[in-house]
Amino acid sequence: YALSGLKWHKTDLTWSIHSYPSPSLSPGLPKDNVETILTHAFKAWSDAAPLRFRHLPSDGSGAKAGGDIRVSFSRLLHDDGYPFDGKGGTLAHAFFPGRDEVAGDTHFDDHEIWSYGGDSSSTDLFTVAVHEFGHALGLSHSSTDPSIMRPYYQGPVKDIHNFKLDLDDRLAIQQLYGVKDGTDTGVDPNLPRLPTPSSPRATQLSDPSFHERCQGGFDAVANIRGEVFFFKGAQFWRTQQDGSLLSLNPAQIKNFWIGLPPGTNKIDAVYERRSDSNIIFFIGSQYWVFKDTVAMSGYPRPLSEWGMRTKRGALVDKVDAAFTWAHNGKTYLFSGGEFWRFDESRKDKQVTRNPEPGYPRDNSLWAGVPSNMDDIISWGEGDAYFFKDNFYWVLKNGGLNQDVVTPKSIAVDWLRCPAPPSTSTPNNPQIPKDCRCDLRGS
């Protein structure tokens, strides 16, 4: 363990709550539950050391309660030198004991979805509160595993009613405040019981964008600068590198991607070009090249410039999917059950943009995945991810002929939707491309 070098020079401490989690983001946590959860979090420390914690409730007049440890839920800049950063990233912080005005202040990021025993799409308030109260009592981060004072969120602790600090944390708090003797728990022995952990499904359903986001059927999916963009209609969702969703609410394409025609309400395919990191959008028989989030001048240009002809010799007038395969650095465009491969590392790519010889080929060459996919990305260790309806299939790096590729749920794995009560995958047909089951049933 590590100590900050600061401690309270008393063992009777008071605490208060200045603000609560936003009900719209954390609907499963009414005020009473927050107070009970925080009381249990203090109890974890007072079970190990001779500390007493007294809650100073609000007097109902709107005046702020004080106390030694003041808890609040804040967003972004909140005037303490430790701005929050939206969902994910930093979750909370607390100031060490002392005489400074901020000593003991404990702040939680109100952009997080706080929960009590929720699933992986939310953050367990109790677990984080125990950690932060450790700071408010004088403990620094520990590198020991297990320790509640490890800096990284490890997921919820199992049972908050029977939670006990690990040895490292007990030794740390006892170093500061001594060893507890007797059975005094240090908090009100008549703690209200917490209800059964809120159902993540109920939590998610209260989100207005739930149906759009969790139903699948995306027009295009793209890995752009290491983040995955899910385009649907006139909007998109964005999943960050660590797998967290930037927001449950979709962003408007027109407000972010500047230069697409007004009224754009469907994008066929998008990919980031490896050679110059520009982003290519395909809509109907035209394409746009974006530098960052703005379309370059001279676009749109006709899709015919890509020189894609079907086996019957017709010019392709629409792209279904596009991606650059990290495995070989080549770009693949899909349309009407066929695909073409491009080598965009060639210096003359702006002048002539022709597919490599031998193309088109049949989509069925990508064995084990749907032949009429919505879109494809390279992700992880160079694996190819195929998206169709509400499912995705992963072809491991370089793999083309994997016998069995198990589909997984886009909604659950990428978009913070609850797992359905029954099976989340379609019946696993031997030939998935022939699947006729109800893919949207999830």
Next chain:
Amino acid sequence: TSAGDGQYSRAMDWLSRYGYLPPPDPRTSRLQTKEGMERAIRVMQRFGGVQETGVLDGETLKLMSTPRCSLPDIVGSEDMLKRRRRRKR
């Protein structure tokens, strides 16, 4: 700027924020040496319980993107004072 440079820059920011690298000083525009960066990555890896390689490998980047407490892991009293002064300003 290539994606690799961006990743390196973000990692440097992360390491400074959590106390593994000295905070940037606008008066001197101090540059981090390659050795200093590698040393910081190793300390971060040891603290986080991942393999010590000194490079930004996948496991390290994953750990850096794990949600966490915003207090630094290596806390100097000087750092805490600076932050409080910044707040007062």
